[in-house]
Amino acid sequence: MVWFILRRAGSAVIVLFLASVLIFLGIRALPGDPAVVMAGEDASPSLIEAIRRDYGLDKPLPAQYVDYLGQTLSGNLGRSTQDQLPVAGILAERLPVTLELSALALLVAIVVGVGAGIVAAVRRDRLPDYVATGFGLAGLSIPHFWLGLLGILLFAVTLRWLPASGYVPFTQDPGQNLQRMILPALVLGTGFAAILMRQTRSAMLGALSADYVRTARSKGLAEVKVVGAHALRNSLTTVVTVLGLQLGALISGAVVTEQIFVIPGFGKLTVDAVLTRNYPVIQAVVLITVIGYVLVNLLVDIAYAFLNPRIRLSGSGHD
Amino acid sequence: MTEAPAPPSAAEAPPRRGAARAWRRFRRRPMPMTGLVLVAGFLLLAIAGPLATGDPAAQDYAATLAPPSGAHPLGTDDLGRDALARVAHGAQVSLQAGVLSTLLAMAAGIPIGLVAGFYRRWLDPVVMRLVDVTLAFPFLVFAVGLAAIIGPSLKGVVLALGFSQLPAVIRITRGEVLSIREMDYVSAAVADGASDGYIMLRYVLPNCAAPLIVQATVAIPAAIIGEATLSFLGLGVQPPTPSWGVMLTTAQQYLDVAPWLAIWPGLMIALATLGFNLLGDGLRDVLDPRSGR
Amino acid sequence: MSLLRITDLTVGFDTDDGLVQAVKGISLELAEGEILALCGESGCGKSVTAMSVPRLLPPETTRLSGSIELDGRELTELPESQLRRIRGKDVSVVFQEPMTSLNPSFTVGYQIAEVLRRHEGLSRRAARDRAVELLELVGIPLPARRVKEYPHQLSGGMRQRVMIAIAVACSPRVLIADEPTTALDVTIQAGVLDVFRDLRDRLGTAVILITHDLGVVADIADRAVVMYAGRAVEQAPVDELFARPRHPYTLGLMRALPSAAVNGRLAEIPGLVPSPLSDPDECAFHARCPRAQADCVLKRPELVRQADEHLAACFHPGGPS
Numbered sequence: 001m002v003w004f005i006l007r008r009a010g011s012a013v014i015v016l017f018l019a020s021v022l023i024f025l026g027i028r029a030l031p032g033d034p035a036v037v038m039a040g041e042d043a044s045p046s047l048i049e050a051i052r053r054d055y056g057l058d059k060p061l062p063a064q065y066v067d068y069l070g071q072t073l074s075g076n077l078g079r080s081t082q083d084q085l086p087v088a089g090i091l092a093e094r095l096p097v098t099l100e101l102s103a104l105a106l107l108v109a110i111v112v113g114v115g116a117g118i119v120a121a122v123r124r125d126r127l128p129d130y131v132a133t134g135f136g137l138a139g140l141s142i143p144h145f146w147l148g149l150l151g152i153l154l155f156a157v158t159l160r161w162l163p164a165s166g167y168v169p170f171t172q173d174p175g176q177n178l179q180r181m182i183l184p185a186l187v188l189g190t191g192f193a194a195i196l197m198r199q200t201r202s203a204m205l206g207a208l209s210a211d212y213v214r215t216a217r218s219k220g221l222a223e224v225k226v227v228g229a230h231a232l233r234n235s236l237t238t239v240v241t242v243l244g245l246q247l248g249a250l251i252s253g254a255v256v257t258e259q260i261f262v263i264p265g266f267g268k269l270t271v272d273a274v275l276t277r278n279y280p281v282i283q284a285v286v287l288i289t290v291i292g293y294v295l296v297n298l299l300v301d302i303a304y305a306f307l308n309p310r311i312r313l314s315g316s317g318h319d
Numbered sequence: 320m321t322e323a324p325a326p327p328s329a330a331e332a333p334p335r336r337g338a339a340r341a342w343r344r345f346r347r348r349p350m351p352m353t354g355l356v357l358v359a360g361f362l363l364l365a366i367a368g369p370l371a372t373g374d375p376a377a378q379d380y381a382a383t384l385a386p387p388s389g390a391h392p393l394g395t396d397d398l399g400r401d402a403l404a405r406v407a408h409g410a411q412v413s414l415q416a417g418v419l420s421t422l423l424a425m426a427a428g429i430p431i432g433l434v435a436g437f438y439r440r441w442l443d444p445v446v447m448r449l450v451d452v453t454l455a456f457p458f459l460v461f462a463v464g465l466a467a468i469i470g471p472s473l474k475g476v477v478l479a480l481g482f483s484q485l486p487a488v489i490r491i492t493r494g495e496v497l498s499i500r501e502m503d504y505v506s507a508a509v510a511d512g513a514s515d516g517y518i519m520l521r522y523v524l525p526n527c528a529a530p531l532i533v534q535a536t537v538a539i540p541a542a543i544i545g546e547a548t549l550s551f552l553g554l555g556v557q558p559p560t561p562s563w564g565v566m567l568t569t570a571q572q573y574l575d576v577a578p579w580l581a582i583w584p585g586l587m588i589a590l591a592t593l594g595f596n597l598l599g600d601g602l603r604d605v606l607d608p609r610s611g612r
Numbered sequence: 613m614s615l616l617r618i619t620d621l622t623v624g625f626d627t628d629d630g631l632v633q634a635v636k637g638i639s640l641e642l643a644e645g646e647i648l649a650l651c652g653e654s655g656c657g658k659s660v661t662a663m664s665v666p667r668l669l670p671p672e673t674t675r676l677s678g679s680i681e682l683d684g685r686e687l688t689e690l691p692e693s694q695l696r697r698i699r700g701k702d703v704s705v706v707f708q709e710p711m712t713s714l715n716p717s718f719t720v721g722y723q724i725a726e727v728l729r730r731h732e733g734l735s736r737r738a739a740r741d742r743a744v745e746l747l748e749l750v751g752i753p754l755p756a757r758r759v760k761e762y763p764h765q766l767s768g769g770m771r772q773r774v775m776i777a778i779a780v781a782c783s784p785r786v787l788i789a790d791e792p793t794t795a796l797d798v799t800i801q802a803g804v805l806d807v808f809r810d811l812r813d814r815l816g817t818a819v820i821l822i823t824h825d826l827g828v829v830a831d832i833a834d835r836a837v838v839m840y841a842g843r844a845v846e847q848a849p850v851d852e853l854f855a856r857p858r859h860p861y862t863l864g865l866m867r868a869l870p871s872a873a874v875n876g877r878l879a880e881i882p883g884l885v886p887s888p889l890s891d892p893d894e895c896a897f898h899a900r901c902p903r904a905q906a907d908c909v910l911k912r913p914e915l916v917r918q919a920d921e922h923l924a925a926c927f928h929p930g931g932p933s
Contacts, residue, residue: 015451026464125672141593143544145551145564146585149571157575211707212715218668218707219727219778220699233717252459256548260571270459271552274466282467286460309717309762344628 001305001312008301012294019290024068027283028061037279040081051078072287078280087284090269095288098254098265100170101184105250105257106243108189109196114239116193117200121208122227132197139194144253148187148260155183165262180261188257192246196239203238207231237307244300247293341605351601357594364587365414368407375404375561384577394579396569405561406583412562413591416476416546417539423481424488424538425531431485432492432527433519439497446493450486458483458545466554473546476555480542491534495527529606536599540592547588563588614641615818616665616786621678623660623669631675632888634660636842638678642786645812647819649833649850651826651865655885657842658822659708662788665820666703667695682786701731704779708791710772714763720747720774721759724781731782746777750807769800776807783815790822805832826869830854838862841886841896844915848922858924860901895927903928 030037035052052058054076056067071077077087120132156164162183168176207213208231216230255267262268266285273281305311345351369375379391379399387394393402435446462479469475496519499505505522513521549555550564558565563584570580623635635657642648650658663669665680665687680687682702687695707713714723724746725739734742740759747755750773763771772792779787789808793801809832811817821833829836829850836853838846838861846859857863867879883900895901898908907927915925 011451026468030468137593137596138589140596141540142589143547143585143592145548145567146581146588149567149574149581149585153574153578153581157578211709211712214668215705215707215713215723215775215778216715216726218666218699218705219730220696220701221726221730222696230715230718234715248458248460252548255459256552259552270463271554274463274471275553277467279467282463286464289460307717310764 004305004311005302008298012298015294016291019294020069020072020287021065023283023286023290024065026286027279028064030279038078038081040278043081047084077284077287080281081278082276082281087280090281091266091284091288094264094266094269097167097169097263098258098267101181101188101257101263101265102250102254104181104185105188105192105253108185109192110243112189113193113196114200117197118204118227118232120197120201121204124205129201132201136194136198136201139190140198142191144187144191145256145260147190148184148257151183151187152260165260167261167263167265180263184257184261184263187260188250188253191253192250195246195249196242199242200235200239203235204231207234210234233307237304240300240303240307244297247296247300251289251293345601345605348601348604350597351604354594354597354599354601357590358598361410361587361591361594362414364407365410369404369411372404372407373401375400375408376559377401377404384573384580386577387579393583394577396566396577396580397573400561402566402580402583405566406563406587408561409563409566409584410587410591412473412556412560413543413546413588416473416480417542419477420480420484420542420545421535421538423477424484425535427481428485428488429492429524429527429531432489433496433523435489436493436496436500436523437515437519443493446489450489453482453486462545462549462554466549471549471554471557473556473560476546476549479549480545483545484538484542487534487538488531491530492527495530496523499523499526533599533603533606536595536602540595540599543588543591543595547584615644615646615683616642617679617681618661618665619679619681621661621664621680622676623657623664624675625670626673626675630889633891634842634888635664636891638839638842638844640837640844640847642818642820644785644818645816646835647808647812647821647833649821649823649829649836650839651823651829651836652839653824653885655888656839658839659790661839662790662820662822663705665786665788666699666705667692668699668705697731700727700778700784701782702784703786703788704782704784706772706775706779706787706789706792708794710768710775710795713775714771716763719760719762720766724759724774724778727778727781742781743777746781747774749780750774750777751803752777769796769804772796772800772804773807776804780811780815780817784817786818786820787811788820788822791824792821793828794823794825801828802831808832824865826865827871838865842888843896843925844923845897845926846924847915848924852919852922856919856922858918858922858929859897859926860903860928861897862924864900895925903930 027037028034033048035048035057036043038051039048054067054071056064059067075088077091079086080090116132116135120129120136123129152164155162163180166180168180170177204227208227210231212234213226213231216226221230251267254265255270257263258265258267259271266288269281270285270289272278273285377400379395379401381399382391382395383399384397385391385395385399391401391403393406395401396405431446435443458479461482462476465475465479499522502522505518508518508522546555546562547564547567550562551567552564553568556562556565558569566584567581570577570584574581618641619639620637621635621639622633622637624631624633638657638661640648640661650662652658660669664676665682667676667687669676676688678688682698687698690698714720721740721743724743725734725736728734728739728742729736732739744755744759747758752758752770752773758766758770763774766774772795776792779789787808792808793804796804805828808819808821812819821828823829833850835849836847837844838853838859840861846853846857846862848858853862854866857866861881864879864881868881881900886896886899893912894909895904895913898904901908903926905928913925913927915923918924918929
């Protein structure tokens with residue numbers, strides 16, 4: 001188990017290293033002087049000079065990379081070309097917003113998706129299955145941002161139940177915060193609920209036709225126990241794997257959702273940075289995304305090992 | 320029925336009947352057939368639609384943000400452009416993004432997968448590590464990076480979408496190679512001195528066809544949504560090109576006065592995607608008996 | 613009076629290609645402490661017949677008629693909730709695949725204890741202790757350690773013994789063993805069969821042994837029913853069956869035994885089993901039968917008494933030619 005986690009952590013570090021190299025080279029692949037790119041097009045010459053010095057841009061590439069890595073590891077992610085604020089500070093402000101949105105969306109996705117998947121598998125080819133399968137197909141086919149627009153159209157424009165957009169920090173007013181977050185979280189969560197539902201359903205169908213479920217039935221166990229303990233326990237690995245695989249999509253989805261509901265999170269920061277060619281922010285945003293992604297995948301691997309005694313006890317990878 | 324021969328059991332059935340049987344099973348199910356109809360409708364709209372409708376850029380200042388009417392069956396946008404013409408041209412952009420990115424991923428992924436699977440001792444580990452690293456980047460990171468480097472455009476969208484599909488294509492092709500290589504008839508061909516290239520083209524490639532077709536029915540709708548999403552964010556196709564995503568960006572600004580503008584493009588995306596998903600589910604059912612349903 | 617009485621049992625399954633009849637009107641009886649073998653090729657309906665007793669067939673697609681009585685109690689009409697009290701307690705099953713029949717996510721001890729807690733109302737602790745005893749009973753060394761292990765840590769033979777421990781935990785009246793030795797090494801097979809014999813002797817458990825291996829039948833069974841294409845074609849005490857097989861199919865199976873090999877070659881029965889989709893009124897075996905004559909395709913032969921306790925369904929029965 002320890003060996004397994006160490007190996008996974010090792011490969012995560014390698015991925016992060018490669019990612020940092022790619023990001024480093026990406027910025028330098030842009031046309032023009034990297035110092036000007038990093039400072040922004042109408043920066044003062046002294047600022048450009050300061051950046052050239054900070055990042056050692058007159059040195060050869062490998063030395064530059066070492067400097068870049070040193071700066072990044074010490075928390076210096078540069079300054080935004082828009083307002084000259086430290087990027088690290090901006091991230092500290094924006095990230096919690098996106099984390100709250102993602103956590104709420106995940107909650108929706110897991111409760112609805114796993115629940116509907118189990119019910120659909122157990123009541124296969126009957127009404128609950130058709131309803132859940134229909135929901136799954138719709139959730140898979142309807143893009144987040146359209147669902148968001150429809151949500152605003154219905155709940156904010158027509159019914160006037162919820163505010164159309166905007167954000168209030170949780171610490172300032174929890175009630176207002178949740179009122180504004182509920183629709184975005186539902187919109188973001190629905191697509192994942194659909195994917196989770198489909199995968200849970202198919203994993204549960206597989207588990208329910210497995211020999212060990214037949215064994216459980218032959219013991220005279222109640223159906224709740226057969227489904228809830230024996231079949232579900234073995235389907236959880238699939239659920240966890242799907243959650244890990246869908247993480248990139250969750251990040252993309254958060255970006256879009258924030259854009260629609262005008263939530264000042266990490267995603268809106270990303271889009272605004274690209275549209276204004278704010279390269280220090282783009283660089284940091286990409287790096288943070290990859291770090292987050294790699295970390296969560298590591299967590300998924302560890303959860304996977306906990307669920308699967310074969311990995312937990314032997315320490316070998318899954319093959 | 321006096322001297323009727325016993326009906327042939329499954330073992331006696333000639334392999335030719337496999338395809339016919341698959342089609343029979345496919346045709347009998349309403350969902351995949353619905354998917355087929357939706358996909359056909361989408362293709363028709365994307366190919367014939369732009370020819371049948373007017374100029375998507377023609378502005379009618381007398382009728383801006385007009386509700387659906389005889390002259391403009393789907394209404395007009397803020398510049399008085401006909402929503403129907405723009406929806407039809409948007410379908411064309413969607414189709415381009417979906418098909419080009421998938422073709423790109425296949426063109427690059429199939430050779431890589433074939434070679435990796437064939438020379439598995441020294442090449443395979445390298446390729447698969449690279450695939451893992453690629454998977455570590457969320458799709459949006461590619462798209463953001465490409466948009467940052469080459470500027471927002473359809474080209475950037477297709478490259479980003481194609482690149483993000485690459486790992487799946489490589490994995491599928493490689494998986495087929497690894498299993499096909501163990502088959503007796505391939506071993507026999509190797510023993511007969513057939514070249515690696517011949518074996519790849521003659522045996523491996525045809526066997527990859529079914530899973531790759533299924534993969535395409537997953538990749539194309541994902542690409543359609545991906546293109547619309549990026550264009551909606553302003554990171555993809557740029558106005559005035561009529562992409563469904565671009566149309567929705569406009570629609571969002573006029574949600575309270577012209578809600579119909581938000582309906583059509585989104586509905587088109589949903590129907591096209593639904594069509595491919597239903598078709599893909601159906602194909603998976605008949606082509607891959609190991610899968611869930 | 614017999615412990616288990618199956619009368620005119622017919623079982624079919626709905627499939628994409630129509631109704632497939634797996635069992636076509638079989639009747640048999642099982643006495644207390646008796647070991648009855650159900651034998652035949654795969655697909656002959658032997659497993660379906662046995663699994664009908666605890667009703668472990670997919671309920672959505674199964675079409676079942678006929679009667680199954682356990683101790684005079686009709687099982688086919690029992691509601692699912694009452695049947696669950698019988699499963700694992702009065703009727704238990706040892707499945708064919710020891711590798712996949714145990715749940716990979718739970719310890720062996722948990723999976724044994726589960727059935728004890730369900731039917732005997734034992735506490736967690738008491739059930740765990742009893743599980744260790746049961747592992748010892750089925751001959752697993754170091755049971756106190758094994759009880760905490762997961763299925764993947766055990767060999768196939770050990771897993772099969774765990775399956776048996778689960779099946780016998782509540783001292784069942786009837787134990788159904790579906791090809792219990794097929795997946796095992798020959799060296800382990802004998803040990804598993806000994807466990808069954810031991811149970812019968814000590815607890816009076818009646819065993820339905822499903823197998824295609826006549827060697828196993830000869831080794832352990834008291835009586836055997838030979839099935840072909842969903843019907844019983846021969847039924848006799850084992851000694852009688854091996855001494856004077858009447859049905860040509862039984863004879864064919866015996867010739868396929870390694871011990872009967874002539875010049876090191878096993879005799880195989882030529883031809884294929886007829887499709888389960890159609891059921892013409894003729895002997896299902898005629899196309900493969902060396903003794904087939906014109907009358908075999910005019911009418912289906914009934915199972916009739918050939919000698920004391922010896923039944924066969926053949927117009928041209930006889931001993932080895």
